[in-house]
Amino acid sequence: MPSVLSTLMLLSVLLPAVGNAREVRVEVRDPKGEPVADAVASLTPLDATPVVQPPAEPVSVVQEGEEFRPHVTAVVVGTRVTFPNRDAVQHHVFSVSRSKKFDLPLYRGEPREPVLFDQPGVVSLGCNIHDWMSAYIVVLATPHFARSGTDGAAVIGGIPPGRHRLEVWHPRARSALTREVIVAEVGAATQVIALTLGVDRRVRRAPESAGGGYK
Amino acid sequence: MKLPLRSFRGQLLLVFVPVLALAQLATWYLVGRFNEREARQQIDTSLQQAAQTFRRVVADRNAHLRTGARSAARDHQIRQLVAGDDPATLASALQSLRGTTDSSVVAILEPGGKVVASAGRGAPESALPTRLIALAEADESERPSAAGYGYFDGVLHSVVLVPVQAGSEVIAWLLIGFRIDREFAADLKLLTGSDLLFLGADGAALAGTLAVSAHAPLASVLQATRGHSALRQITIDGGASLAVFRPLLTGREPVATLALVYSLDEKLAPARLAGRYLAVVAIGALVAAAALALAFARGLARPVERLAAHTERISAGDYAARVPVDRADELGRLAGAMNAMSAGLAERDRVRDLLDKNVSPEVAARLMRGGAALGGEEREVTILFADLRGFTTLSERLDPPALLALLNRYLDRMSGAIEAHGGVIDKFIGDAIMALFGAPVAQGDAPARAIAAARAMESALAALNTELAAEDRPPLAIGVGINTARVVAGNIGSNRRLNYSVIGDGVNVAARLQALTRAAEHRTNIILSAATRAAAGRAAADARPLGTVTVKGRTEPVEIFAIDAPLSFHDHRTSPHTEPPFLSP
Incomplete structure (x- = not known):
């Protein structure tokens, strides 16, 4: 299913500012419109080198x-x-x-x-x-990132205005989705991202009782 | 042995032998066809089972390799080597894996399909890794894997692909496979009993159990049957074989073809041997049947021919012959019946003969024709009575046998004379004769015939007397009375014994007229009544009237006439050897 994995359907709508802070709300959906959790969205400024400050505690x-x-x-x-x-x-x-x-x-x-x-x-x-x-x-090499929750939303706040590269990654997406967005001086924007997810390759835990029967 | 077709033997053979031959030929043919169809079905089943066995063997070996590969793929050192940068060490680790899993080829592929390291026989054909990875990625099962066929260094392999994972990330693919070679084919032949040959996608023979001479025919049949899995007949080294082809697929891609072959000749050999035995038995049975038919026909024809010959003898009138009855069957019954018939015919003949002798031929014929019914009719009949004169004296002089011989001799002559003129002997009464003219068969000239008969009797007696004189015996003399009257004619007697005769007054008159010839004054041997004379016409032209007499029992006098001389014969009265025909009473 390489084609499916590589397909990132993209329904992008730049909405007028609703809030007051400079933030981008990324909504990650699968092709059926269901919210996708555990997606990581990040914004990397294109016109400036971002400064990252790792946390003091692990x-x-x-x-x-x-x-x-x-x-x-x-x-x-x-x-x-x-x-x-x-x-x-x-x-x-x-x-x-x-x-x-x-x-x-x-x-x-x-x-x-x-x-x-x-x-x-x-x-x-x-x-x-x-x-x-x-x-x-x-x-990540940028401090502007968020992880989507069960509602599929990843809200990235405190972003400097200007051109950014939006990157959305998910374990089951073959590669990260990349898109250029412009963050306005004031207001919020919502990016709706549709991701086609591949097969969950997580190995399932074998039930305690089940043995390796003849198959 | 000559066999005319119209003889019973010929016909029996002509009918029996071809029918039997046809039946046996049909049996032979049908059994042969049945055997062949059965053999084809059995081979078809065998080949289908062999194809299934092949799939099962491959699936089992694939499963073993898959298990080994999975174990290896989750080995931490392998994982680290895969993620690391030391293909030589990885390759040597794969070599060791190849040994433990008893596989022919092992390789590690990048997620994109590039071969990182491999052990065993060279590199896989270029299309194989991506094909297998695509298959494995499409596998949504818990533990994804793919299996298929591919070439390593031009050698066909069955291969399995499993992922090498770190957590849930597929960091590489592990490819493992075993070689499909002559050894594998030989093992499979032991399992299935069928010969097999693996052919490449281009139709070239790869490996198998068949001789090289079988490769070209199989390849050409495969070419013609592409896409069909039906049973095909092929000729290998002049022998017929049946084959099925099964494509070996990787996903949907045909990579090679498995041809499974079973010799039809080999399968049919026992049936053909049985067929030859059957043919020998059939020919033997045919010969035996022909011999039996001939023997049977002869057994039947001989008695039939004997019966036919016997019948011919019977129709020729030999009723005395008897055909031997030596069988209990229908022919025996027929012979018995024929003998009974001969006896019956002889009996009838004897009866007829006796009848002829005892009654006149006319009466006998009438009896034979109309049956011996009692009854009667009134008709005009001329009655002739003849009596031997002086018989009493004669009987005293002769011994009984001589007397009877003389009497019979006399009666025979008289009868001849009477019958020569159409008279019927009614009866012999001792030495007397009663004869009828005009009965039982009507005669228009009965009186004339009676007169002629009387004249002939005189002549015959004269001749007899000449013979008697030569024998030195005394002559005989007769008296004849003839009367014509309406009398009752018919069969007279009891139910068991009948006589055709006439009764009536006219009969008595005739007897009296005969008696009158003894009267010397009449000087005649033959006396007629007036009625006879009148009815005789010219035949009685020379009748001499004797006047009237009163006959006993009759009131009216009767006019009588004498016939003196034979009308045309010689005058016996002038014969020197003859005594006067009258004897004094």
């Missing part, structure tokens, strides 16, 4: 109930992320992604060191012993 991506939480985390370049294990069993968190490869061999509780994400890009996380565990860390 961001947490926890393992609980043998799942990562949250599934998608967006951070700026230079952010440190820690992976506390709240389960009774050990986990082996790793990434083989180009922008950040790391390996946290089997551990309990808090790992010794947080992991520094110093390159922009998408980092796919996995647990070496639990195939179904999956998470993403989207490392």
Whole structure:
């Protein structure tokens, strides 16, 4: 389904300003109009170099109930992320992604060191012993970003006016959707983004009782 | 042995043998056709099953490889090598995977399809990775994978593709496969019993169990049957075989063709052997049937011919012959019936003969014709009575056999004379004869005939007397009375025994007239009544009136006449050897 994965249907409407702050509201929908959660929308100024200030404290991506939480985390370049294990069993968190490869061999509780994400890009996380565990860390070179909630809306505020590149990424979209938008001096704009999502490749947890029966 | 077609044997053979031959030929043909159809069906079933077995074997081996590949794909070191930058180490790791999974080829593909590293036989054909990845990506199942066929270094392989994932991201694809070669084909032949050949997309033979000579015919039939999976007949080395073709697909792309072949000749061999036995049995049965038919026909024809010959003898009048009854069947019954018929005919003949002897031929004929019914009719009849004179004296002189011989000799001559003139002997009364003219068959000139008969009797007696004289015996003399009267004629007697005769006054008169010839004064041997003379016309022209007499039992006097001389014969009275014809009473 490469064609489906690569297709990003785009229904863009620049609406007149409704609020007072300079913000962009991005509404992410699938082709059926259903809201899409866990999409990361970011705005990168085209006429200025954005200044990113990583947070002082590390961001947490926890393992609980043998799942990562949250599934998608967006951070700026230079952010440190820690992976506390709240389960009774050990986990082996790793990434083989180009922008950040790391390996946290089997551990309990808090790992010794947080992991520094110093390159922009998408980092796919996995647990070496639990195939179904999956998470993403989207490392951005811009401070203007938001993650869509269950209503599909990602609201990006405090944006300097001018031309920006809007990028919308989702784990199940093959590549990020990119679009140029102009942010006005005053007011808010709403971007409605339709994403066609590919198959969810998250490995499902095998039920405890089920064995590898003859198939 | 000559077999005329019109003989029973010939006809039996002509009917029986062709029918049997035809039936056997039809049986032979039908059994042959049935066997061939059955063989084709069995081969069809075998080949379909072989095709299914092939699919199952491939699916099983694919499943094993898929499991091994999945295990390898989730191995952390492999994952790190895949994500890393060390294709040589990855390739060596794949080589080791190839060993543990017992596969022929293993390769790692980038998500886009480019080969990162591989182990085994060279690189896959260029179209294979993208085809398989497209298939795997279209697989929406929990654990996506793809399977198909492809060429590595020109060698056909069955291949499986599984993803290498980090979390939910597919970071690469692992391709694994086994070679479809002669060894695999040989294994499959052991399993299915069918020969097989794998052909490339261009129709070239790849691997199989068949000899090279089979490759070209299979390829040309495949060319002609593209897209059809029906059973096809092909000729390999002059022998007939049946084949089915199954395309080997990757997705919808035909990559190669599996040809499954089964020799029809081999399958039909036992049936053909049975057919040959059947033919031998059939010919034997035909010969036996012909021999039996001939024997049966002969058994039937011989008695029939014997019966036919017997019938011919019977029709020739030989009733004494008997045909032997030596069978219990219908022919035996026929022979028995024929013998009974011969006996019946002989009996009838004897009866007829006796009848002829006992009654006059005319009466006998009438009896035979009309039956012996009692009854009667009144008709005019001329009655002749003849009596041997001096018989009493004669009987004293001769012994009984001689007497009877003489009497019969006399009666025979007299009868001859009477019958020669159309008279009918009514009866013999001792030495006397009663004869009728005009009964039972009416005669217009009965009186004339009676007179002529009387004259002839005289002549015959003269001749007899000449013979008797030569034998030194005394001569005989007769008296004849003739009367013509209306009498009652018919069969007279009881139901069991009948005589055709006449009764009436006229009969008595004739007897009395005969008695009158003994009267010497009449000087005649033959006396007629007036009625006879009148009715005889010219035949009685020479009748000499004797006057009237009173006949006993009759009141009226009767006029009588004498016939003196034979009308045309010699005058026996002048014969020197003959005594006067009158004897004194």
